[in-house]
Amino acid sequence: MSATENANVPVEKLVTGIEGFDLISQGGLPSGRTTLVTGTAGSAKTVFAAQFLAEGIRKDGAPGVFVTFEEASEDIRKNLLSMGWTIAEWERRGLWRFVDASPQPGEDTIEIGEFDLGPLLARIEHAVNMVGARRISIDSLGAVFSQFVNAAIVRSELRRLGVALKGLGVTALMTSERTEEYGEIARFGVEEFVADNVVILRNVLEEEKRRRTIEILKFRGAGHQKGEYPFTVLPDQGIIVIPISAIELKQRSTQTRVTSGVVDLDRMCGGGFFRDSLILVSGATGCGKTLLTTEFIKGGALKGEKCLLLAYEESREQLIRNAIGWGIDFEALEKDGLLKVVCAYPESAGLEDHLINMKSEIDRFKPDRLAVDSVSALERVGTRGGFREFIISLASFVKHREIPGMFTATTATLMGGPSVTESHFSSITDTIILLRYVEMLGEMRRGITVLKMRGSRHEKDIREFSIDENGMHIGKPFRNVVGILTGKPEYLSREESDRLAGMFQE
Amino acid sequence: MSENRKFILKLYITGHTARSERAIKNLRRICEDDLGGKYEMRVIDILEQPQLAEDEKILATPTLIRVLPPPLRRIIGDLSDTEKVLVGLDLLPLDNN
Numbered sequence: 202m203s204a205t206e207n208a209n210v211p212v213e214k215l216v217t218g219i220e221g222f223d224l225i226s227q228g229g230l231p232s233g234r235t236t237l238v239t240g241t242a243g244s245a246k247t248v249f250a251a252q253f254l255a256e257g258i259r260k261d262g263a264p265g266v267f268v269t270f271e272e273a274s275e276d277i278r279k280n281l282l283s284m285g286w287t288i289a290e291w292e293r294r295g296l297w298r299f300v301d302a303s304p305q306p307g308e309d310t311i312e313i314g315e316f317d318l319g320p321l322l323a324r325i326e327h328a329v330n331m332v333g334a335r336r337i338s339i340d341s342l343g344a345v346f347s348q349f350v351n352a353a354i355v356r357s358e359l360r361r362l363g364v365a366l367k368g369l370g371v372t373a374l375m376t377s378e379r380t381e382e383y384g385e386i387a388r389f390g391v392e393e394f395v396a397d398n399v400v401i402l403r404n405v406l407e408e409e410k411r412r413r414t415i416e417i418l419k420f421r422g423a424g425h426q427k428g429e430y431p432f433t434v435l436p437d438q439g440i441i442v443i444p445i446s447a448i449e450l451k452q453r454s455t456q457t458r459v460t461s462g463v464v465d466l467d468r469m470c471g472g473g474f475f476r477d478s479l480i481l482v483s484g485a486t487g488c489g490k491t492l493l494t495t496e497f498i499k500g501g502a503l504k505g506e507k508c509l510l511l512a513y514e515e516s517r518e519q520l521i522r523n524a525i526g527w528g529i530d531f532e533a534l535e536k537d538g539l540l541k542v543v544c545a546y547p548e549s550a551g552l553e554d555h556l557i558n559m560k561s562e563i564d565r566f567k568p569d570r571l572a573v574d575s576v577s578a579l580e581r582v583g584t585r586g587g588f589r590e591f592i593i594s595l596a597s598f599v600k601h602r603e604i605p606g607m608f609t610a611t612t613a614t615l616m617g618g619p620s621v622t623e624s625h626f627s628s629i630t631d632t633i634i635l636l637r638y639v640e641m642l643g644e645m646r647r648g649i650t651v652l653k654m655r656g657s658r659h660e661k662d663i664r665e666f667s668i669d670e671n672g673m674h675i676g677k678p679f680r681n682v683v684g685i686l687t688g689k690p691e692y693l694s695r696e697e698s699d700r701l702a703g704m705f706q707e
Numbered sequence: 708m709s710e711n712r713k714f715i716l717k718l719y720i721t722g723h724t725a726r727s728e729r730a731i732k733n734l735r736r737i738c739e740d741d742l743g744g745k746y747e748m749r750v751i752d753i754l755e756q757p758q759l760a761e762d763e764k765i766l767a768t769p770t771l772i773r774v775l776p777p778p779l780r781r782i783i784g785d786l787s788d789t790e791k792v793l794v795g796l797d798l799l800p801l802d803n804n
Contacts, residue, residue, distance in 0.1 A: 302766050311795040314730075314784035316767045319721025320753045320760040327757035348766070349783075 212423035215336075215372045218256025219249070221442025221597070225426040226417055231398050235366055235373040236420075237342075239387040240402030245413065245434050246376040248284065249402065250338035251277065252439040253374050254297060255286045257336045264296045264332040266371075268325060270344035274299040285437040298328045304348055312350045318358035322365050329369050337366065341376040342391045356394065363395045386418070397421035403429065412589070415442055433590045436557075443593045443629065459570070459605055462500025463493070465675035466634075469651050469660040474632060477603040478655070479596055481626050483610045484636030489647060489668060490609040491515065491523060493636070494572040496673055497607050499529050502539045506569035511559055512544045513578035514611075520544070527672040541566050552583035552591045560598055571599060575609040576626070596629045631655040639665070639685050648685055649675060714738070714746040714796075715775040719760065721753045721768040726785050730769035733786040741798055 214228035223229050230236050230253075240246050254265030269277060277299075278288045291297035302321060329337065342359065349355050366373045375395060377387040382403050386392045392399055399418040406412075414429035432442040458473035461480075467473040474480055484490050491514075498508045512520055520542060524531045534540035543562055550558065563571065576595075580588055599606040608626065627633060633652040638645055650663040662678035663685050684691045718734055720727035731750060738746045753760045753768060763772070773780040773796055782795045793799035 300761065301764060305764055308779055308781060310781040310783060311791070312783045313791045313795065314787035315726055316769065316784045317721065317726065318766060319768045320719065320757075320765040320770075321767070323721060323753045323757045324761050324765075327761065 212420070214423065216261075217253055218260040219252055219440055219442065220438070220601075221430070221432065222415070222440070225415070225430050225442060226420070227424050227426065230372055230374065231420055231423050232372050233367070233370055234398060235363055235375060235396045236398040236400060237375050237377055237387065237392050237396035238400045238402060239377045239379050239392065241379055241382060241404060244402040244404040245432075245440060246378070246402060247272065247277070247340050248281070248434055249440055250340045250374055250376050251281050251286065251288075252284070253338050254336050255281075255284070255288075255439070258291055258296045262296070263335045264298070265336040265338065266298050266300060266325065266328045266332065266334040268300040268302060268321075268337065268339040270302050270339070270348070271341055273303045274301040283436050284439045286439075295332050298332045298334065300324045300328050302345075302348075304344075310348075316349075316351075316354060318345075318355070318362070321358075322362060325362075326365070326369065329371060335371055337369075337371045337373045339373065339375040341378060342395070343378040343388050346389055352389070356389070359391065360394045398423075402432075431593055433594050435594060436553075441594065441597055443597050459506075460500040460504065461493075462496035462498070463673050463675060465664075466493075466649070466651075466673075469649075469662075469664070469675070470632065470654055471657040471659050474605050475656065476605060477600065478605055478631035479599060479626075479629065480605065480607045480632040480634065481610060481630040482607060482634045482636065483612060485612050485614065485638060488636040488638060489649075489666070489673065490611070490636060491520070491574055492527060492668060492673055493634070494574045494607055494609060495524050495527055495529055497570065497572055498531075498534070498540060499672070501570045502534050502537075505539070507538065507566065508534075508540050508570045508572060509562060509566050509568035510540065510542045511562065511571070511573045512542065513547050513573075514575050515544070517542055517544045526670065527668070528670055529672070541568070547578045547582050550582075552579060552588065555579060555582070556591055556594055559595060563598070563602065568604060570604055571602075571606040573606070573608045575611050577610040592626055593629065596626070600629075627653075635686060637663075637685055639663075639679065639682065639690050641682065641690065648679060650686070712745075712776050714742050714773065716746060716748045717772045717774060718748065718750050719753055719763070719765045719768050719770045719772070720750060723752070727769060729787070730771075730785045733789070733792070734771060737786070737789055737792055741793060 213232040214226065214230065215232040216223050216229040238246055238249055251267065254267055257263040257265050281288060288297055328334065345359065346352055346355050377391050379385065379387050382405050386399060398420045401416045401418055403414045405414070413432050415432050416429045417425040430442050432440055434440055457476040459476050460473050461467050461470065482490050482493050494510065498510060501508045521531045531540060531542060535542065576592065579591070583591065610626065632654050635650050635652050637648045639648045647666050648663045649666050651659045664678050665676045667674050667676065679685060681692055682690050716734070718730060720730065734748065738748060751759060753765065767783045769785060771782040771786065780795060782792060786792050790799065
C-alpha cells in the first residue's frame with residue numbers, strides 16, 4: 202500500500218452533533234471534504250443528511266444548504282417536522298436553504314444532444330453564498346441519474362460538482378442508494394468519483410428483527426472506529442448512534458462510585474456502582490429483583506439522592522406493601538421528594554410510547570438514580586426487533602444523563618438461563634448482577650453474583666443471601682456446589698472441591 | 708398545426724460556451740424555418756441570474772422551455788437533432804415522416 206501524499210497533515214474533523222456519530226467517527230466528518238453516505242431504501246439516508254444540517258444550526262448556529270434530487274422541498278419540510286426540525290423557520294432566519302432539484306411533476310422533459318449541469322452548480326454556489334453555508338447535504342445522487350438518460354454526462358458532471366464543492370470550502374455530505382446490504386458500495390459506482398470518505402447505513406432483517414447499523418467504511422487520511430454500530434431513529438431526536446465499544450473506550454471518565462444500597466454488594470462490586478453505569482439485575486420471578494431495586498432506592502435516599510422507579514410488573518399498592526415488609530416506607534420518601542413511583546401496565550401502550558413516557562418522566566423528575574422493574578415485562582409488547590431498538594435507545598438516553606440506572610430482567614425459567622432482555626442488554630450494560638435460586642439438600646436458597654463489572658475489579662464468588670424484615674442480607678459464598686448459574690446445581694464431595702481448588706491455586 | 712399560434716420560448720444557458728452558442732444557433736434556425744417567424748425567443752444566462760435558475764428549477768443547460776402555447780415543455784440539450792426538437796415542440800407528430 203502506498204503512503205498518502207500528505208500523510209503528515211492530519212485531516213481536520215467537523216463535529217456533526219449527531220449523537221454517537223461523533224464518537225465513532227472520532228470527531229465528526231472530515232472538514233472541508235465530501236463524505237458519501239450510502240444505504241438501501243429506508244435506511245434513513247435523508248434523515249442523516251438533514252440531521253447533519255439541523256445539528257449544525259441547533260448546536261453551532263452554522264447555516265446549511267440542502268440539495269434535494271428526490272423529494273420535493275415542501276415534503277422534506279413537512280416530513281422532518283416530526284424530528285423536531287423547524288426547517289421553514291430556519292429558512293426564514295437564513296440558516297437553511299433548499300436547492301430543489303426534484304423532478305417536476307406533470308412536466309415532460311426531453312433530452313436532445315449534449316448538456317451540462319452548470320445550473321445545478323450555479324444554484325448550489327448561489328445558495329451557499331446567500332446564507333454563508335458551512336455545511337451542505339445532497340440527497341441523493343442516484344436520483345440525478347434517474348432524471349437524465351445520458352449517464353456518462355451525469356457522471357462527469359458530478360465529478361465536476363465534487364471539485365466545485367472543494368472550492369467552496371464547505372463540508373459536504375452526499376447520499377447514494379445501494380441495492381443490497383452487503384454488496385457494491387453504491388449504485389452507479391459513484392463512490393469512485395465523488396468522495397474519499399464513505400459511510401454505510403444498513404437496515405438488515407435478521408431473524409425477523411430489523412437491525413439498523415452504521416459503519417464508517419473509510420475516511421481517507423483520518424482515523425475512525427471500525428465496524429458496524431447500531432443506531433435508531435427517534436421522533437424529536439433523529440438518528441442516535443449507540444457507540445457500544447466507543448463507550449468502553451471513552452466514557453469511563455467518572456470514577457465516582459455510588460452505593461447499591463447493600464453494603465456487602467458494594468464490596469462485591471469493588472466499592473459500589475459507577476455513577477454513570479447501567480446495571481442489569483437478572484433473576485427468576487420472586488428471586489429478589491424487586492427487593493434489590495428497593496434497596497437501591499433506599500441507598501440513594503439515605504444520601505439525599507432522588508430516585509425514579511418505573512414499575513411494569515406490580516401495582517403501586519403492591520410495591521408499597523413489599524417495601525414496608527422490608528422496612529422501607531415509599532410513601533414517606535415520596536413526600537420528601539426523594540422518590541417517584543410510576544406504574545404502568547406493559548400493554549397500556551406501544552414500546553415507542555413507553556419510551557417517550559419514560560424519557561419525559563426522567564426529564565421532569567430529574568432523578569439522581571433510576572430503577573426499572575422490570576424491563577423484560579415490556580418484551581411482550583413489541584416485536585423482538587422493536588424491543589431491541591427500545592432497549593438500546595433507553596440505555597443510551599439514561600447513559601447520557603450520567604445517572605446510575607438499575608434494570609431488572611426476569612429469566613424465562615425459575616432456575617435461571619438467559620432472557621431476551623439479557624441478550625439485548627448485556628453488551629451495553631456496565632454491570633450485570635445475577636440472582637439465582639439454589640436447591641441444596643431439598644431446600645431453596647438464594648444466590649447472588651456479580652457477573653460483570655466494567656472498569657473495575659469485582660468478586661467472582663456466588664454468595665448466598667437471605668431476606669427478612671430489614672431487607673437483603675448477603676452471606677458466605679456457596680462452596681462445594683457447581684452449576685448454579687446454569688440452573689443445575691450439583692454437589693461436589695469434599696475431596697473433589699479440594700482437588701478443584703488445588704488446580705487453580707496461584 | 709394551427710397557423711396563428713405564437714411561440715414564447717426561453718433558452719437557459721450557463722455562460723457563452725461553444726455548446727450554448729450551438730444551441731442558440733440551432734434554435735434560431737428552427738424558429739425561422741419551422742415557426743414562420745412567429746415566435747419570441749429569450750436567452751437567459753444562469754451565471755448572471757442564478758436565482759432565476761432556482762425559481763424555474765433549471766438543472767441542466769441548455770434547457771429550452773416552451774412557455775406558450777401550453778402545455779409547458781422542457782427540452783434539454785444542444786438541440787442538435789432538429790427533428791426531435793420539432794417533435795418536442797409538438798410541431799411534428801411522432802409517427803409522421
